[in-house]
Amino acid sequence: MALTWRAVALAVLGVVPVAVLPVPGTVLVWAIVVVAACALDVALAASPRAVAVRRAVPGSVRRGTPARSELVLTNEAPRRLRALVRDAWPPSVVVDPRSRTAGGPVVAHSGRHRVDLPPGESARVRTPLLPTRRGERTAGPVSIRAYGPLGLAARQASLPVPGRIRVLPEFASRRHLPSRLARLREMDGRAAVQVRGEGTEFDSLREYVVGDDVRSIDWRATARRRDVVVRTWRPERDRRVVVVLDTGRTSAARIGDADVVPGGGDAPGGTADPAPATADAEAPTVGGTRLEASLEAALLLSALADRAGDRVQVLAYDRTLRARVAGASGPRLLPALAEGLATVEPTLLETDWTGLVSQVRTQVTQRALVVLLTTLDPAAVETGLLPVVDRLTRTHQVVVAAVADADLARLRADRTTSTAVYDAAAAARADLERSAVAAVLRQRGAEVVEALPDDLAPRLADTYLALKAAGRL
Amino acid sequence: MTTTAPAPSPTVTGDGTTARSRAAGRWRRARWTVLVLSALALTVLVMAVSRPATSTVPYAPDNARPDGARAVAEVLADQGVDVRYVTTVADALGAAGPGSTLLVTPAPYLLGPQADALAGTEADLVVAGADQLLVTAASGDVLERFPATNPPTDPVHPGCDVPAAVAAGTVVLSGGLAARDGVDPDVTLCWPTRDGAVLASVRDGDRDVTLVDDASFLRNDTVLDEGDAALALHLLGTHTELVWLVQDPLDTTTTPGSGPGPTGSMLPPWAGVVGLWALLVVVVAAVWRARRLGPLVAEPLPVVVRASESTRGRARLYRRARSRGHAAAGLRASTAERVARRLGLPRSADPTTLTDAVARATARPAHEVAALLYGPPPTDEAQLTELAHRLDTLESEVHRS
Structure with a gap:
């Protein structure tokens, strides 16, 4: 049962009889009148449990893409249903999560609908959704508050209508894909610009044009053709690329909102502009973990490597295998990746690097490009990755891609107060430690890429292209 | 891949409860509260009945204490x-x-x-x-x-x-x-x-x-x-x-039959009735606002604390210990590392090599660069801030060159 403002108004109206006859009995009688009117109204209200509800939601939607949840309500009661219907969704899915009641829970007004249904009729209400976090989101119940004919009081019930939506990774880094594909085509020798890859795979013969490297002239073919003919090379194809997402505790770290840092560049090299650290402090439902940035990088690299003709598989691992996407290629690769990685969440466990290396070695036996998307946190790397990285670099080309902390970049550049300078000193010290770790990893034969969340995906793609061009895959 | 077609879920009617099961559920949830409250009420009642009615007002005829009568x-x-x-x-x-x-x-x-x-x-x-x-x-x-x-x-x-x-x-x-x-x-x-x-x-x-x-x-x-x-x-x-x-x-009464009682005697006679009416309104308004439209929907979050908290913690340790030497050393080493990378020097380059290279790149005297990169630790916070600014300037000069 629930009351409305009209019940309050009715109680306020009691001032009239109280003014006429100011004795306590008047108030008592008026209280009984209010209670009786509300009880009558509740008794005359349609039953919210006699409403047939069906919820239709998209099975999966990309993060940041508007979607909507549809409710079909059928009034099966013999009475007219005047009701307020709430289609409840978790905070990261609703459209207006900022409408908060002073420190209290989020009130999503977009999920509330008024319906007025004669007996036997149906209505369809739509709730706009805007998922801001990746993963599987389960809808809450559908709450129906059915008002009585007087509008004083209502019957209320929360019906457990199933509904779930799978929020796929956003793949915001796909905007970097065209430029990288252009570079790939240049390497292939198909583009107009004469920038050939140093690939080792023989591609074709063609006529010499001014500017070609004289060393690539095929003298035997030139002798047969009378024209000067050069050999072209193209990068190797059908290489194996294994992308490993570390979903251990370090991937759960919130590393600041990447959008806030303008430009950025090559951390820990460049200097990021000091930006106000407002970011997502007020919106804890927004992503911003290290894993999100790693996922973006993994998606871009996979898309690029697939177009380059390599075979891609993606693993998510902490102490066990959380997800594995392999065998898909071409147009089926990205949907498979999005579906497979949608539900990968960081776990608060230390990553088992020995197990991870064994997993990689069982997945690929031939030489492959192994990309480890993790962190350069000195403590975690020294105890976890460093002792076992040799086992990988012996047979594979290893790239350690780490997401730098945008907050740290901001801290390091801040000189406004003496307190900020101490913060900057601590951040500088952390940078030094990380670059020392990176140097050790490079000594062991691994490539190291560290970048701010927004820059990691293009930087990793560039590293991949550079390795491919150098024939090191 | 963005949006798949809406997948209708099964139609749901009611929440699987009946009036009887809801009443039973309410009783099950509330029974301990009811039990405790009724036990409390019973105790109070027994105590009130078993004790004779006495007051603590001086000179009152029902006050059995020394100041009573x-x-x-x-x-x-x-x-x-x-x-x-x-x-x-x-x-x-x-x-x-x-x-x-x-x-x-x-x-x-x-x-x-x-x-x-x-x-x-x-x-x-x-x-x-x-x-x-x-x-x-x-x-x-x-x-x-x-x-x-x-x-x-x-x-x-x-x-x-x-x-x-x-x-x-x-x-x-x-x-x-x-x-x-x-x-x-x-x-x-x-x-x-x-x-x-x-x-x-x-x-x-x-x-x-x-x-x-x-x-x-x-x-x-x-x-x-x-x-x-x-x-x-x-x-x-x-x-x-x-x-x-x-x-x-x-x-404050003077004549018989005026005023309702002792406590209301300072207020107008209708004040008590209006208070009761206001109480009724407040109770109805409380019930109106208290009922939530369905339960809260919770969402698990991976982690709430920022990763940079540990770095901020370290900065606070520096500050509390007034460890300007450590802070300055960190800033200098970081600048030296970046400048060395920019100038193509190996990580193992010794201070003299680095100082000379920086001096050449920025056209500054070598001793000034050495003092900046390897000088004594600052003695107060103003000097530390100034050092940080000068290191920034040096670095920007090297990058520009």
Whole structure:
């Protein structure tokens, strides 16, 4: 049962009889009148449990893409249903999560609908959704508050209508894909610009044009053709690329909102502009973990490597295998990746690097490009990755891609107060430690890429292209 | 891949409950609360019933503590006197009539009109421990009162022919009453002390007005001293009806039948009713706002704390320890590392090599660069901030070159 403002108004109206006859009995009688009117109204209200509800939601939607949840309500009661219907969704899915009641829970007004249904009729209400976090989101119940004919009081019930939506990774880094594909085509020798890859795979013969490297002239073919003919090379194809997402505790770290840092560049090299650290402090439902940035990088690299003709598989691992996407290629690769990685969440466990290396070695036996998307946190790397990285670099080309902390970049550049300078000193010290770790990893034969969340995906793609061009895959 | 077609879920009608199962569920959830609350209520009820009704108001006829007057009231009741306990002047005047006794115990908050109203009663008036205001009003302006300065020590003989005083004999009470115009035929003073008389009896028409300057003859702890008990019983037991007034401090009533009760007496008479009505509105509004439209929907979050918190913690340690040396070393090493990478020097390059390379790149004197990168630690925070700014400048110069 629930009351409305009209019940309050009715109680306020009691001032009239109280003014006429100011004795306590008047108030008592008026209280009984209010209670009786509300009880009558509740008794005359349609039953919210006699409403047939069906919820239709998209099975999966990309993060940041508007979607909507549809409710079909059928009034099966013999009475007219005047009701307020709430289609409840978790905070990261609703459209207006900022409408908060002073420190209290989020009130999503977009999920509330008024319906007025004669007996036997149906209505369809739509709730706009805007998922801001990746993963599987389960809808809450559908709450129906059915008002009585007087509008004083209502019957209320929360019906457990199933509904779930799978929020796929956003793949915001796909905007970097065209430029990288252009570079790939240049390497292939198909583009107009004469920038050939140093690939080792023989591609074709063609006529010499001014500017070609004289060393690539095929003298035997030139002798047969009378024209000067050069050999072209193209990068190797059908290489194996294994992308490993570390979903251990370090991937759960919130590393600041990447959008806030303008430009950025090559951390820990460049200097990021000091930006106000407002970011997502007020919106804890927004992503911003290290894993999100790693996922973006993994998606871009996979898309690029697939177009380059390599075979891609993606693993998510902490102490066990959380997800594995392999065998898909071409147009089926990205949907498979999005579906497979949608539900990968960081776990608060230390990553088992020995197990991870064994997993990689069982997945690929031939030489492959192994990309480890993790962190350069000195403590975690020294105890976890460093002792076992040799086992990988012996047979594979290893790239350690780490997401730098945008907050740290901001801290390091801040000189406004003496307190900020101490913060900057601590951040500088952390940078030094990380670059020392990176140097050790490079000594062991691994490539190291560290970048701010927004820059990691293009930087990793560039590293991949550079390795491919150098024939090191 | 963005949005797949809406997938309809099965149609749901109701939540699988019936009125009976919901009632059972509510009972299951609430039963412990109900049990505890009813046990508490029962305990309070038993305690309230089992204990006799006593008050803690001084001079009240139902107060059994030393400052009460239950002993006198009980004895009077046993002797067939109907003791009526009132707390407002209006009630007292309403209850007291001809052929009854009105006892006024000490009333420091009595107002002038109230004193006049009490003086005008047709009942025999016994005023115990009254102040100047009431003494003047009750005696018809023939008596005055001086506060007692000397506490009584020795028993005093009555020295008058008032029956109660004669029956009481000697008492140890303080006195301060005196006739205003010397000797008055209607006024009898008893128990003269150095400050004045203890008891004054004024004959006013066909009723007696008796003033006793010291009300302690009524108190449970002193009622048995000397002739106190006899005095009290004689004064109060004259008639079969006794109205016992212990004034409530909030009482402002003067005439019988005015005002609802003692507590509302300072407020307008309709205030209580309006308060009740406001309570009704507040309760209805609370119920209106309290019901939430369905339960909260929770969402698990991986982690809430930022990763940079550990770095901030380290910065705070530096600051608290005033470790400017460590902070400066960190800033310098970081700058040196970036500058060295920019200039293509290996990580293992020694300070002299780096200093020379930077000096060449920025066209600064080598000793200045050395002082900046390897100089002594700053001595205060201003120097630390300045060092940070100068390192930034150096770095930007190297990057520009």
